[in-house]
Amino acid sequence: MRGYDFFSELVDAGIVEDRDEVPRELAEETWRRIGNDVLAYMDEVHIGFRPPGRPIWAERKFGPANARR
Numbered sequence: 001m002r003g004y005d006f007f008s009e010l011v012d013a014g015i016v017e018d019r020d021e022v023p024r025e026l027a028e029e030t031w032r033r034i035g036n037d038v039l040a041y042m043d044e045v046h047i048g049f050r051p052p053g054r055p056i057w058a059e060r061k062f063g064p065a066n067a068r069r
Contacts, residue, residue: 028061032062035058
């Protein structure tokens with residue numbers, strides 16, 4: 001699942017019409033809201049396994065989840 005962005009699910013949910021045109025503002029707002037939960041989940045899921053490389057995409061694009069702009 002590494003590298004999967006879930007943007008197609010936004011289309012299925014009716015949030016956006018085109019998975020390739022997800023608004024940056026929506027992505028950043030979501031990262032700020034749930035980013036720490038995402039990172040904690042990733043840590044939990046990978047106990048005993050090699051974790052994904054960091055920083056993940058959202059960290060590279062938007063910075064730490066708890067940082068406000």
